Amino acid sequence: MSLSNRTETDKVTGAAVCNEPEIDWKALRADFPILSRKMNGHPLTYLDNAATTQKPQVVIDAIKEYFETYNANIHRGAYKLSEQATYAYEEAHRKTAQFIHAPGIENIIFTRNCTEAINLVAYSYGRSQLKTGDHILLSQMEHHSNLVPWQLLAEEKNLILDFLPILPDGNLDLAQLPHLLSGRTKLVSVTHASNVLGSINPVREIIRQAHNAGAVVLLDGAQSVPHFPVDVQDLDCDFMAFSGHKMLAPTGSGALYGKQELLEKMPPFLAGGDMISDVTFQRSTWHNLPWKFEAGTPAIAEGIGFGAAIDYLNRIGMENIWRHEQHLTEYAMKQLTEWPDVKIYGPKGNRTGVISFAIDDIHPHDIATFLDQYGVAIRAGHHCAQPLMKLLKVVATARASFYFYNSNEDIDRFIDALDKTRKFFKK
Numbered sequence: 001m002s003l004s005n006r007t008e009t010d011k012v013t014g015a016a017v018c019n020e021p022e023i024d025w026k027a028l029r030a031d032f033p034i035l036s037r038k039m040n041g042h043p044l045t046y047l048d049n050a051a052t053t054q055k056p057q058v059v060i061d062a063i064k065e066y067f068e069t070y071n072a073n074i075h076r077g078a079y080k081l082s083e084q085a086t087y088a089y090e091e092a093h094r095k096t097a098q099f100i101h102a103p104g105i106e107n108i109i110f111t112r113n114c115t116e117a118i119n120l121v122a123y124s125y126g127r128s129q130l131k132t133g134d135h136i137l138l139s140q141m142e143h144h145s146n147l148v149p150w151q152l153l154a155e156e157k158n159l160i161l162d163f164l165p166i167l168p169d170g171n172l173d174l175a176q177l178p179h180l181l182s183g184r185t186k187l188v189s190v191t192h193a194s195n196v197l198g199s200i201n202p203v204r205e206i207i208r209q210a211h212n213a214g215a216v217v218l219l220d221g222a223q224s225v226p227h228f229p230v231d232v233q234d235l236d237c238d239f240m241a242f243s244g245h246k247m248l249a250p251t252g253s254g255a256l257y258g259k260q261e262l263l264e265k266m267p268p269f270l271a272g273g274d275m276i277s278d279v280t281f282q283r284s285t286w287h288n289l290p291w292k293f294e295a296g297t298p299a300i301a302e303g304i305g306f307g308a309a310i311d312y313l314n315r316i317g318m319e320n321i322w323r324h325e326q327h328l329t330e331y332a333m334k335q336l337t338e339w340p341d342v343k344i345y346g347p348k349g350n351r352t353g354v355i356s357f358a359i360d361d362i363h364p365h366d367i368a369t370f371l372d373q374y375g376v377a378i379r380a381g382h383h384c385a386q387p388l389m390k391l392l393k394v395v396a397t398a399r400a401s402f403y404f405y406n407s408n409e410d411i412d413r414f415i416d417a418l419d420k421t422r423k424f425f426k427k
């Protein structure tokens with residue numbers, strides 16, 4: 001970790017004044033072993049952070065340490081090794097709760113990813129609480145993970161899906177919200193930040209209006225929680241789903257936050273070991289939260305790695321991470337917007353470091369393939385948002401997405417390779 005505290009003295013009193021830690025963003029890249037890799041003879045420029053992020057050494061070490069020194073199943077009681085594993089796994093829940101300002105561990109269910117967290121709500125809350133004719137309100141910019149589970153539920157229970165439209169500038173059309181919410185709207189599930197457009201949605205206002213209409217609100221935090229401070233109690237969302245692997249943690253890690261009173265009344269999602277309190281041949285009762293929703297042996301190493309990732313993010317500070325990512329985004333935008341043949345999707349301001357773009361007459365897959373020759377990894381495709389692609393009247397976009405370990409030099413290499421791509425295809 002490459003953080004240094006700069007201490008100055010007050011000019012009048014001479015007392016030490018501790019400033020915000022000054023972060024050496026460049027030095028911090030050394031914490032990520034993969035970033036020193038060469039790709040096709042060039043420095044690796046990893047700009048697909050919306051898909052998954054790279055892992056710092058401390059996360060890799062936390063997993064290694066678990067397997068090397070205290071690997072055991074959790075909640076299996078009497079021996080020390082299991083106690084150590086249980087403590088570390090539960091501690092990771094506690095860290096996750098603190099990270100998003102949830103009241104406690106009972107609000108945090110570990111899942112494999114964001115998709116599983118949303119499915120948990122659709123299956124458990126949706127199946128038990130929604131009735132024929134009820135409406136679910138989504139938005140037009142949802143990832144398939146926040147669309148398909150609701151389609152399945154709607155089919156099974158005869159529900160109606162409504163969609164908050166997007167405006168041409170890539171923001172949600174909030175003016176339509178009062179017309180779409182009615183007494184029949186029982187659940188609203190929207191993304192906090194778009195994985196295609198980069199838009200940050202006005203979720204506080206959506207939650208306020210949805211609650212007034214009597215609906216519960218799930219936020220898809222896959223593209224928000226890793227990038228800026230999120231306080232679930234302040235937002236007053238009822239559920240928040242997010243991925244650990246998009247915030248430095250291992251793949252196979254994700255989480256669902258839920259308000260306790262809702263989680264208490266929801267039936268289990270998966271059933272089996274560890275989620276029960278008492279079992280007879282005919283009936284069972286359920287374990288306390290959050291374990292009621294974590295059936296079977298969980299992803300223990302991944303959960304412990306998730307805890308280590310959160311410790312790392314906290315040491316840098318989410319405010320600092322957000323500020324740095326804003327800087328990177330502005331730096332990239334400034335250069336991209338100078339080219340008339342480059343079209344950028346999504347809003348100009350109030351956005352994250354996810355930049356979807358197209359270049360006249362060049363297929364997005366060709367852009368990504370060409371950039372790869374220069375070691376620049378971006379994604380091209382529909383980004384699991386096919387309905388949104390249809391609205392944008394494209395089949396795919398190219399997309400660069402940043403995280404705090406990216407540098408101005410990464411963006412320079414991206415822009416330079418993109419310029420070569422433009423020139424090559426225009427020949």
Ligand code: 7TS
Pocket residue numbers: 050051052113114115116143145146191193194195220222223242243254379383384
């Ligand atoms: N919701 C949003 C907004 C996402 O961006 C993603 C993943 C998911 C849900 C699903 O997360 P998972 O952890 O279950 O995979 N988005 C992307 C992407 O944009 N490119 O690859 C994965």
